[in-house]
């Protein structure tokens with residue numbers, strides 16, 4: 379009798395706007411893997427703090443509340459979901475208010491401890507933090523994207539990818555996304571991206587950092603399709619033949 383291959387774990391990290399979410403979703407869909415957006419989890423806990431009157435500039439208050447919200451992620455790459463205390467949080471976590479506060483909240487060690495635990499549980503396919511439908515579904519593995527997946531959350535991942543792109547390319551991508559919804563011009567968008575990167579790279583607790591054994595892919599001059607093809611090839615290369 380043949381044994382099923384071990385599930386593959388892919389970690390994709392990098393600064394804002396480098397294409398982590400788009401790439402991870404497409405790679406997971408193509409390879410039949412699950413997909414976890416860890417930034418959405420940090421945004422979800424930030425949204426809960428803001429909605430519940432917690433002063434997000436006060437790390438002690440944030441730490442004291444870190445264990446309270448129940449955050450559940452759905453990991454179908456075609457339809458990723460996120461709920462907080464049972465409420466759909468997919469829309470509210472993308473507001474400017476949450477984006478402006480998320481780096482401060484995610485720098486608090488108690489928040490990171492709580493969310494990292496959820497991420498490891500979801501990657502292992504256990505129930506905590508996972509949509510029950512996902513636990514029941516057969517899985518060939520997962521693509522997990524964020525800032526510290528390869529360094530801290532899943533240091534034994536089968537493949538680690540670190541995406542980069544120039545600030546200009548990232549700002550242009552984001553401005554294209556925001557057009558019609560927001561008046562942010564290219565320079566404002568670029569400045570906001572760099573400010574968030576500096577906060578995420580400069581924090582003490584598990585900063586944004588390339589893992590020593592990660593493959594760096596500079597996406598500045600690549601289309602999304604080219605980046606996806608590159609990562610799919612890297613995943614296939616590290617899987618045993620047969």
Ligand SMILES: Nc1ncnc2c1ncn2[C@@H]1O[C@H](COP(=O)(O)OP(=O)(O)OP(=O)(O)O)[C@@H](O)[C@H]1O
Pocket residue numbers: 392393394395396397398399400401417551552555597600601602603605
């Ligand atoms: N290689 C690429 N070429 C052009 N546009 C891209 C490329 N990769 C991603 N994009 C576009 O850039 C925008 C940002 O991509 P995405 O949300 O995947 O980045 P991200 O790294 O996950 O960002 P964040 O960390 O801020 O969530 C999206 O509009 C996406 O379609």
Ligand SMILES: Nc1ccn([C@H]2C[C@H](O)[C@@H](COP(=O)(O)O)O2)c(=O)n1
Pocket residue numbers: 394416417418420421480481484523524525526527574578
């Ligand atoms: N593994 C992670 C993922 C995300 N964060 C923080 C830092 C980001 O600025 C924020 C939002 O992430 P995004 O939606 O832009 O991917 O969440 C982190 O600290 N660690």
